[in-house]
Amino acid sequence: MDESLLEKREGSVDNDNEYTTWVEYWLEGELVHRSAHVQLKKAVGLKVEAASFG
Amino acid sequence: MANTQAMCTSFMKQLMLGEHQLGTATLTSRTSLTAPTTDTLKAALYLATATVNAGTTAYSASNEVSGTGYSAGGETVTIATAPNSTNSSSTAGVAFFTPSASITYTTVTLATAFDAVLIYNSTQSNKAISVHTFGSQTVTAGTFTLTMPSNTTTTALIRLATT
Numbered sequence: 326m327d328e329s330l331l332e333k334r335e336g337s338v339d340n341d342n343e344y345t346t347w348v349e350y351w352l353e354g355e356l357v358h359r360s361a362h363v364q365l366k367k368a369v370g371l372k373v374e375a376a377s378f379g
Numbered sequence: 380m381a382n383t384q385a386m387c388t389s390f391m392k393q394l395m396l397g398e399h400q401l402g403t404a405t406l407t408s409r410t411s412l413t414a415p416t417t418d419t420l421k422a423a424l425y426l427a428t429a430t431v432n433a434g435t436t437a438y439s440a441s442n443e444v445s446g447t448g449y450s451a452g453g454e455t456v457t458i459a460t461a462p463n464s465t466n467s468s469s470t471a472g473v474a475f476f477t478p479s480a481s482i483t484y485t486t487v488t489l490a491t492a493f494d495a496v497l498i499y500n501s502t503q504s505n506k507a508i509s510v511h512t513f514g515s516q517t518v519t520a521g522t523f524t525l526t527m528p529s530n531t532t533t534t535a536l537i538r539l540a541t542t
Contacts, residue, residue: 370540
């Protein structure tokens with residue numbers, strides 16, 4: 326494949342929940358490769374409590 | 380239909396019952412009477428049209444992604460680091476746990492949009508642990524990588540904190 330024919334597109338999303346980057350390669354209008362990397366930022370939490378007597 | 384980030388409610392009960400062994404093994408229990416055993420966690424991806432949330436009790440192939448290079452059930456999660464805990468005062472503290480490596484789905488084609496991963500315990504009857512959501516994605520002959528948050532008291536993937 327003549328790699329010079331490939332069109333590279335990149336993007337990212339950054340918010341409170343994630344930082345995501347993606348890269349695409351297009352050949353003559355057709356998507357031939359897409360990878361994504363999601364970096365999770367948030368925990369899922371559980372509150373625990375010990376009850377008091379009385 | 381939508382996926383919702385949450386700790387699975389059934390997991391909370393199972394914690395009290397000691398049904399999960401996360402991270403490096405410390406307990407001699409259940410499957411071995413002589414040596415510690417660590418459970419295997421897995422990470423399955425779900426379509427954006429699925430409904431996985433706090434009410435999810437176990438892994439199901441229903442509405443899981445499918446495509447070239449993806450095996451039903453997802454990838455094994457690396458859990459080389461044991462859960463940790465720390466006190467912030469005489470009455471409060473946090474226990475926390477994060478998988479010790481990114482989860483990578485290598486050379487896959489997932490053409491239908493997905494936006495959630497279910498972490499579950501494949502050793503313990505595929506019991507659900509937590510659901511994590513992200514912006515909708517597709518992958519074409521590429522790699523999908525999920526990098527875990529930092530393993531701290533405020534950002535670890537799973538946190539149990541006193542009120």
